Amino acid sequence: MALIACPKCNSEDITGTAQPDSTLLIHCADCGHEWLRGEARRDPGRPAVQTIDSLHSTFPTAASVRPDVRERVELLKAEFQLDRPETDPDVAAFRERYQALFTAEGLGEATPEQLLHFATSPTLANAGNMSGLNRAWKTQGEATAAQKVRESIEYLLHGPATLRIEDRLTQLIDGKKIGLPSFNKEPLLTKVLCVVEPERFLPVLKYTAPTDGKKEIAKLVFDLDLPAAEKVAWTIGRVAIWSNDLLRSLVGNDIPDLHEAVAFLAWAKTRPALSRS
Template identity: 75%
Template sequence: MALIACPNCSSEDINGTPQFDSRLLIHCNECGTEWLRGEAQRDPGRPAVQTIDSLHAEFPTPAAVRHEIRERVAMLQAEFLLDRPEPDPEVAEYRARYQELFSRDGLSTAPADDLLHFANSATIASPGNMSGLNRAWKTQGQDKAAHLVRESIEHLLYGPESLRLEDRLTQLIDGKKGIGLPSFNKEPLLTKVLCVVEPDRWLPVLSYSAATDGKKELVKLVFDLDLPPAAKTTWTIGRLATWSNDLLRSLVGNDVPDLQQAAQFLLWAKNQPVASRS
């Protein structure tokens, strides 16, 4: 593989996935370009090659939810909205503060204390146990740790533009590129960054799969849809985290427009007895 270079960016940081027709699907880890290598030896009984676009097209859509499930979710939404809590003003202030710090102009000078507070704060959503990050922060020293965190956030949000967001997310989580602070490059923290920057798209549900509270589990428990498990190839964690977020966002719809409250609705709805949904 070392002799193969990406035709788009000339990088040799690539990997190949064998296909059923004897070709390799080559993926550039630098810019995300995918292409096929080798001569096809087709077997009509084998499935066709899958690219990121064809894979995305196979991901469940809102149309896959059964009519009766839609009806009982609508009933649950109406019940939830009767006693909907008012938006937390602390969340709005927190989000506005970090939107400024994570902007292109603000990120390079984002104070170290604010970055550490972001990682440890449960505002918007709790990213879980941060003991590993806090140890790394002390080991690296505040200045270097903050620099690496800025590097993680910059790669996630701003580039390279030729690499899709879902694949930049995978790069950081997998840690193969050596970008940023490894203990910050966890799915919950990176998703929390996206919740701050794109609050109208990203639900504050920070993990794809987590006991009964991940996106995968919520889609199953509330909408009775099965989503695929994460895999090293094709169904990568960044793709699944992004596509499942967009699916849940579409399924909740505009009846609960504030995504902070939409996440509260999903976590409440998945615990409602089936009898109350009929």
């Protein structure tokens, strides 16, 4: 939008979304700051405009889970822990290797072979079909493709501190011209987060999938209805991060290894659901 700059960072890379009350919600792509422009038309029947903070406050929390569902999950945890599946011995080494490579200092040293292995290896979590990435590797050349992957990871992990990680994630997924487009997919970017913050991020790589997304797990295990991702408010980065944090809090500390916690959730969602009656 011409002649308008962000009051926090002076960037002109901003967008405006018309609101029901005739104002514009302005969003800065560089620092994530949001503000309203224009005079609101008073209409008590219309919903209030929500910023990222007010929106986050309406996202379901652990307290949203019904007591009977919470009790059932605790019983399932106890049952699961009686016969835990064996932990994949390669997971810990994989995490440690890429944690070191994905630091601000180590990223420049990551080789094309290491970056391609990270993306295509099923260790920790399988990010799905890599045909687009493999094609980019061949057509652009491994040196160019690897450098663009480094740019993607750099922006996600070490990008502008004024821009929240959920909005950096959205920008990469939605096609901000940074990095390698075939790497800037929700599963691969989420896998990066799982490596660098293994105590926070569950290796569930998509927000929504037929039965394996965070949204579906929240419904099947905890009987919670999470919102659909939208372009304006419930963006993919926001719901992906917020749903991860919600599931992490619901799993709790009884299963501290989050790779194992995902195995529990995958098992728990196949158990018979409680009736609301």
